[in-house]
Amino acid sequence: MRAPAALECAPPPAADARAAHPALFSSGAALPSRPGSPISTSDTDEHEHEHDGEAGDATEPLLPRYRLATADEVVEEKDEARRGRRRRVQRIAVLVIASLVPVGITASLFAATSSCSTAKASRPYESEALSSSMPRLNTSFAPSLAQQYLADPESVNDGVLPFDSTAFDPLYRPVPLEHPLSTSSFASSASCFERYIATGTICTAYDGRWTDEAARPKLDAVWTWVNGSSAELMTSWREEAAQEGARRSRVRRWTRRAMRAVRRRLRGAAVLRHFREHDELRFSVRSVVQSLGASSLSTLHLVVGDTWAFSPADRERLDPDDVSRQLRLAQLPHWLDLSSIAFSEPQVVATTSAPQLLVHPHSEIFKAGPALGASGALAWQQKVLPSFNSLAIESQLANIPSSTSASTAIYLNDDFFLHHQLETTDFASPLAGPVFRLQRDLLVKGVAPENAHEDPEGEWRGLGYSAWLLDQRFGERARPYLVHVAKTLSLPIAREMQQVFLADMTKTAESRFRGRGPSEVQPLFLLTHYTIEKHREALLWSFLVARSDLDRSGTYSHAERRALLSSLGHELDSPSSSHILQTFRRIAFDKPQCGDCIIVLLVGKSGEAGLESFLPPASEGDGAFADEASMGEQQAEALRPQAVGLEGTDWRTIDFSRGLEDEEQGRKPSLRAKCAALIHRYSYTLGSSPAAFESIRHGGDLLSAQLDKLDAAFFALNDDVMGASASSMRDVDERLEKWFEKTWPAPSAWERAQ
Incomplete structure (x- = not known):
């Protein structure tokens, strides 16, 4: 070996285990098996990156892809009566949750669901292998609110999942060094x-x-996802609630605002269901499973935004002893089947067989520095969440629990995809470590904070600051840009780097929107070059x-x-x-x-x-x-x-x-x-692999031709469609969906039946 050139979860013993916790033993989709293939390599790097200020970043609100439906578009929906009935059922489920919280009924409502044993209707793509490998509960703990909600066969995915915020410790606690x-x-x-x-x-x-x-090392996959449309609604909702006077009684005010806010979020979820955000995340998940095969994957981590189930102003006036004060709502993609996923909490034990999909709310991974103490950490977390800053979210990925992780993960934005048949060694090897893909014709030089770049909402300000931190720690040099596709993330090294640069990582986490903080790092660039x-x-x-x-x-x-x-x-x-x-x-x-x-x-x-x-x-x-x-x-x-x-x-x-x-x-x-x-x-x-950064600017036959020519092993699809008419946007949606379905036709194990 030379230096680089550039310098338990067993199957449930009986059927009663499934009846007790159906959410943890679902019958998901069969994962496609992948024929053996050689390691994917290439002598050339075909990636070209356009520096467009992060246009289309999935974690930023008010993106072109997230737009309100017009009246004409709503009318055009098929089977509107049937969909309307389903939406009403979904709204009632969430509104009941919200309206009953102040009087302490929510706990009993969810507790009553823990004994249910009715299984969901089987799907045409059931997989016993998946259901026998879902994460299980530590039996010394009672099922949590979120677990009971997932286990309830009557629960409907309305885009939110209730959970108790007290399940998570907001204080950063260093962990011992781990072997990568x-x-x-x-x-x-x-x-x-x-x-x-x-x-x-x-x-x-x-x-x-x-x-x-079965003995080969496996990979995790990590996606960060925030519902951008809902994010904007939540922000407006919080600001409006904070400015509202105390003219009404506590219960009346809370109930009216909570119901209004949930209705607004449901309208946002309906918009997303109609336009499906182009469904990038759903097909990104499919692409990873199809390219690597189920046997190569351990856990799929979905890191999502969350917020209080009520406004901050109302929470201030709730009874301090009322458990409803701790209720938060985690965002969920609408296409997820609730019975097939798990919610990450301390009592959830990871599986070691077929892959699982684990949802992590920001409340779990955002951690305050130890100097603040427990109470200060909670106040810090309440100040920085919900977060819509991709850099802030990435700065906290090292806090994904090691008990639910392989040591190495693939990190993807929701618009990153894998296209060819790949091996785990295309990302990491137990002998040679992680595989990094660098754009060596584009170098990043360190820029001190006082000389920061002028594009606060783009990526180059964070890149310059990260390179400057590396200069201070390792000596001054220009460092290659990372190819803008899926990246390899060593979680043990990420936790080590977090300890070293804790102050800067925490400072980055405090910026709820890109470019609002005095200095923000680019965590993946920093981690790669730290290694x-x-x-x-x-x-x-x-x-x-x-x-x-x-x-x-x-x-x-x-x-x-x-x-x-x-x-x-x-x-x-x-x-x-x-x-x-x-x-x-x-x-x-x-x-x-x-x-x-x-x-x-x-x-x-x-x-x-x-x-x-x-x-x-x-x-x-x-x-x-x-x-x-x-x-x-x-x-x-x-x-x-x-x-x-x-x-x-x-x-x-x-x-x-x-x-x-x-x-x-x-x-x-x-x-x-x-x-x-x-x-x-x-x-x-x-590594050098065929990679592409595709900017989608137009619809029509030009878009179809652009997609049909796409043959890279790694690529990103950036939505840069601006100022288009409603009919043009429908055309983009339809062409993308058609190409997605043709490229990755097999539903993943975690999708609900359509």
Whole structure:
């Protein structure tokens, strides 16, 4: 292996388990199986990105795709009487929920549904495999409000899901370092780690480890979605409620406003049902399942907006002891089948077999810094939610619970799609880490906050600030733009980066709308280049600190200096000494080009595979001398995650002498093995795949031709139709839907019957 070129959930035991919690054991759609295919590769990157200020961003309100229906369009709906009856039933369900909350009836209303065992009518695309693998409840907890709502066969997807906000802790709590996909497979053997990094040789104990499809590492998929039309309505509703005087009694005022607000949201949901938002999210989900196959996926995470079930002004006047004060409504895409999805809460246990779809409200993942304390964190969260800023939402993705996740995920906006048959290794490998796709002809330079770009609502202000943060931490350089398609997200590294840049990530989360905050990061750009820089840092730290300071004195002795320079092909007779960390900082960060040259030189001196020249010398007992039999005996020797330099955001002030400390007890892996684990933790691959960014500006035959020519493995469809007539927009909708259905005809397991 070389440095990169650019530098439980078992099936339910009996039918009664399904009857108790039908929402957790649904009969979803059969997931299409995918024939074996080679790894998808390409020698060219066909992606071209247009910098249009994020037009069409699905997490921003008031987008062209979200428009109100005219009277003529409403009349044109087929079977209006039948649809009207269904809408009335849906409205009644939500209005009952809203109107009964103040008098404490909601809890009993939902509690009564927990005993129901009536199954929903079977669908023509049922899948027993999915129903046996849905997440299950920890039986030590009573079913929550949201779980009972999902379990009720009479519940209707009206675009909202009620839940109790007290289920989530609003305070950020750091988690211990976790092994990413690139190291978890070797975590039980320090010797195998060491041998693989040093020589590129894989222990025979790992031969055929992933031959069995069930044993192969799986991927998660993460979508962020906010109903933009509803977002605008909720914002107006909140502002109106805050300005309203206290002329009416508490119950009368609350009831009237709650019913009016819910009706308004239902009208918004009806608009979305009519125009279907082009249904990008639904077909994006289909595209991932069809391209990768069910066996490659673990959990599909849908991160959605949520808000109070009543206005802030009314909530202030509710009885402090009334549990209804905690009721929130999470947004749901209208096409989801409630019985097939799960709502993420602490008592939900993840599955390890067929994929599940897990809904995460913003209230679960938005976390305030620990300095605020519990009460301050709750106030902070109430201030920043609901959020319609894609950057703010992405800044909190690291807070997706690790108990419900694979270690690596595909991150998609709702208008990102996968088109070809792909493998998990197109996104990540247990040997080579995540796959990053960079647009190397478009470089991003750091811009200090006081010199911020003038496009606050676009992407370049956040990119410049993120690059500046990277400059402060790793040294100044221009960094490639990320191709604007689905991206690989390492959740363990994202949680590590969040700890390092917590202040900036939290500050970004405080901007409810794009560009409103003083400084916002581009989280995916920051994470990708953080991984790349940490791998480079690990290589140089291993060589200049761990390998070259053999006596651990903190300075280079004459002999150590001679050995170091000899490793680089130079000889030195001077007896003077120098400080190790000063040398490391200068080479790695102050003059990063010097560090790059050293890496290229040492890679060349390490042979055809491996990174031997970066590691401390082998000693007795290390993997370099161990035979295969002794390595097999060491499989129980767990190697902890290794990291250095996590104490700050400025390379000038970080104490790089700390790190890779010995374990307190038990057998201690060698420094060489720890350096190997450190390097491998941040392994990554640079990929080049057919990718496209398609801007939809017109309808008609031109749009159909544009779609029919689309043959990229990764692409984004950006809705830039502006100023079109109602008939033109209907044409766009119809052509897109026709092409979507032709390209991904199989419904996913989580779609309700049409």
